[in-house]
Amino acid sequence: MAERMAFSPVPYTRRRRAVKFMLPLLGLVVIWQLVVVIFDVNPRIFPDVPTVLRAGWGTIADGSLLGHVTASLWRVTVGTVLAILLAVPLGILMGVSRGVSSFLSPLFRFFAVLAGIAWIPIATLWFGYGFGAITFVIFNAVFFVVAYNTLLGVSTIPMPIRHAAASLGTSRWQLLKEVLVPGALPNIVTGIRTGMGFAWRGLIAAEMIATNTGLGYMLFLARDFYRTEVIVFAMIIIGIIWLVLDRLLLAPLERATVERWGMVQRS
Amino acid sequence: MKNLSLENLSKTYFDPYAGTTVNAVQDVSLNVAAGEFVAVVGPSGCGKTTILNMIAGFVPISGGRVLVGGKEVKGPGPDRGVVFQSFALFPWKTVAENVTFGPKMRGVGKAERAKIAEEYLALAGLSHAADRYPNELSGGMQQRVGVVRALANNPDVLLMDEPFASVDAQTRMTLQEELTRIWEERRPTVIFITHDVAEAVFLANRVVVLSKGNVLEEVDIDLPRPRSWDRLVEDGDFKGLSNKVLQLVRSA
Amino acid sequence: MTYAQSLWGMYVRWAAAWPALSAFAPFVPLIALWGFVVWLELFPRVFLPGPFEVLQTSWSLLYKGILPAYLGDSMVRLAVGAAAGMALAIPLGIFIGLNQRAHDATWPVLLFFQAIGDIAWLPILLVWFGFGLTTMTFVIVYTVMFPVILNTVLGIRSARPELERAAQSLGASRTRILFEVTLPGALPNIITGLRNGLGYGWRALIAAEIIVGTSGIGFLMFDARRAGSVDEIVVGMIVLGILWYIVDSWILAPIERATGERWGLVTT
Known part of the structure; x- marks a missing residue:
């Protein structure tokens, strides 16, 4: 018999885990500084730690970092939320019939593999440079992956489970609410996680090309002036934001559904 | 019946x-x-x-x-209540929620459902497991839930x-x-x-x-x-x- | 037997005999719809070309030899990058997966570098290597590497201890256990990592070609964007989609299934 998972949110072990996670990263910073000092690396090629920190503080002090970060996050939020709101109902609608879902799934796979970056040229043509084009790229990256995963999730709900619901007197609306949506949820969450991974990269790429604000633009602007220290700082910020988003928001969500419910997941 | x-x-x-x-x-x-x-x-x-x-x-x-x-x-x-070989419990619902699924579909209120859950879980000797998820139970316990889930809906057959x-x-x-x-x-x-x-x-x-x-x-x-x-x-x-x-x- | 039944039977038999072809079935109504929308002239042609124009453009690009040359460039870059990425990532992943200390010391760093994401490296790579092949190769290798490392580590670490014990009690040495038991057990994960890595690598390649490119499908699309020729952009997108669809569902997914499902291992 499977014992119940022990959820023990003891702050002590959490802190220990956080320390265990941070230590190697601190080690990396120390190695970085040592390498730069010992080998006397040209700061144009790779700056040392204090220079990057100073540059970072500069962007924080003049408010430009906050501007770029909010611009990027706002685009991601709008694109992702819109995509999820449209993709989940559509995926469920198509997944309801097995015939329809197996017929349509190649279409969605096709667009899912195109997701994100490949849409940048046509998006800039349709929407011009700026918020519209970038949000469209993010929307695309998330929409097709989530729709495809939702379709997959609904169509892989075991037949006996649907039969059980039917023989317990479930109406159409109740079937949707009580069975199809929760049954597809692990797949939906996985889809969101994958889609946002593509969207985040698409965002950086699109911002390099098609805007004058945001983290990608910050990177590219710094390159134009050979401000390597700003480039490195922006890269670190990008890494931290995605790590926080993925590990503290998306991964726990995935675990809460997939593991607790014991539903096996195919990637 | x-x-x-x-x-x-x-x-x-x-x-x-x-x-x-x-x-x-x-x-x-x-x-x-x-x-x-x-x-x-x-x-x-x-x-x-x-x-x-x-x-x-x-x-x-x-x-x-x-x-x-x-x-x-x-x-x-x-x-017609059905008990399945593969149990077919809803993995995303607790044992109590599984048992009261049928009554819920009929629009039975929360308080009444709690009573139904109590009665049928006692019948199956599962009162202690009401808030667990099916995945956390052994096969035998899962099928007990499957049987009382069907019974709790008062089927004719x-x-x-x-x-x-x-x-x-x-x-x-x-x-x-x-x-x-x-x-x-x-x-x-x-x-x-x-x-x-x-x-x-x-x-x-x-x-x-x-x-x-x-x-x-x-x-x-x-x-x-x-x-x-x-x-x-x-x-x-x-x-x-x-x-x-x-x-x-x-x-x- | 009704008429509908026999028709359905024919479709099922056909789909079973030609599973690869049945994947194209849903595209027929989509292209028809596309042609219809263009015919209605809801959007100007400059924004949305028709299927026929796109076909014409792709034929002329093929005829001029631009499409095959660019496609070849992109494929070679991806293949070289993927091969190099795997050659680095798999041994590294095995090492980290087997060694608890190495795991503790590197896991957060790996996650962090994975999180920075390929494309964010482009500006600094341009500073280091300029606009050229080195920059592009670096990006692809980097992109392919991390998902493969992370998944290899996961695969090795989730090896079932009873299998290793079984091998041990059958008299296998430590190296034999690694090659006969642990690695095959991790293979489905490694392939999943490769599949993810190539998926990201492919996108990184497009981005790199758009930003630094002088050739390749990404460059073709962005060049067309600059010239405002929307049909060439659409050709590029379709080629990208078809190509990756073929690679992913006819090569990678079957390999993944062949290992994971055949052996009854769950790939997570």
Whole structure:
């Protein structure tokens, strides 16, 4: 018999885990500084730690970092939320019939593999440079992956489970609410996680090309002036934001559904 | 509880690969009285699960009718509760939520549902597990939930499709004893599909032996109740009936 | 037997005999719809070309030899990058997966570098290597590497101890156990990592070609964007989609299934 998972949110072990996670990263910073000092690396090629920190503080002090970060996050939020709101109902609608879902799934796979970056040229043509084009790229990256995963999730709900619901007197609306949506949820969450991974990269790429604000633009602007220290700082910020988003928001969500419910997941 | 009757039930499948039709069930007629426990046995491929799926309304009927309390059935419905071999519990709902799923679908209020959950979980000896998820239970416990989930919806007929086939032998015997106890207490109308002859004889009032989509023979089981394995395992009548059914199944 | 039944039967038989072809079935109504929308002239042609124009453009690009040359460039870059990425990532992943200390010391760093994401490296790579092949190769290798490392580590670490014990009690040495038991057990994960890595690598390649490119499908699309020729952009997108669809569902997914499903291992 499977014992119940022990959820023990003891702050002590959490802190220990956080320390265990941070230590190697601190080690990396120390190695970085040592390498730069010992080998006397040209700061144009790779700056040392204090220079990057100073540059970072500069962007924080003049408010430009906050501007770029909010611009990027706002685009991601709008694109992702819109995509999820449209993709989940559509995926469920198509997944309801097995015939329809197996017929349509190649279409969605096709667009899912195109997701994100490949849409940048046509998006800039349709929407011009700026918020519209970038949000469209993010929307695309998330929409097709989530729709495809939702379709997959609904169509892989075991037949006996649907039969059980039917023989317990479930109406159409109740079937949707009580069975199809929760049954597809692990797949939906996985889809969101994958889609946002593509969207985040698409965002950086699109911002390099098609805007004058945001983290990608910050990177590219710094390159134009050979401000390597700003480039490195922006890269670190990008890494931290995605790590926080993925590990503290998306991964726990995935675990809460997939593991607790014991539903096996195919990637 | 109502009676159930099958009138000349048939099922023909269309095989798209071979381009031909297959007769899985032919002209099966059967009457189950209200409050009767009928077990259906037969070798694999004899159509017993197909019959149950037609009664439940999961697959379309090719010929004949299914009547519950004199009314013809169309499609799945809450008048026929089903217990599945694969349990088919909702993984995203707790044990209590699974048990009260049917009442919830009927629009029964929260307080009333809590009472139902309490009653049926006690019946299955699962009161301690109300807030667990199915994944956190053993197979035997999961099927207890499956049985009381179907009962808690007050069906007219209970359909059980090899419900104990996927639990270990020890647990299976316990579950069989619990099922007879629950049946004696509440007297539901039951159709129980199994390939285990001893299980059929132990549980049922009547055993129907199926062969190649037809009813081969019906055997009345007049063993006294309450039944328990301790008593029956050495019982001469039980052995005789089991042997008789076994011979029929092997000849099928 | 009704008419509908026999028709359905024909479709099922056809789809079973030609599973690869049945994947194209849903595209027929989509292209028809596309043609219809263009025919209605809801959007100007400059924004949305028709299927026929796109076909014409792709034929002329093929005829001029631009499409094959660019496609070849992109494929070679991806293949070289993927091969190099795997050659680095798999041994590294095995090492980290087998060694608890190495795991503790590197896991957060790996996650962090994975999180920075390929494309964010482009500006600094341009500073280091300029606009050229080195920059592009670096990006692809980087992108392919991390998902493969992370998944290899996961695969090695989730090896079932009873299998290793079984091998041990059958007299296998430590190296034999690694090659006969642990690695095959991790293979489905490694392939999943490769599949993810190539998926990201493919996108990184497009981005790199758009930003630094002088050739390749990404460059073709962005060059067309600059010239405002929307049909060439659409050709590029379709080629990208088809190509990756073929690679992913006819090569990678079957390999993944062949190992994971055949052996009954769950790939997570």
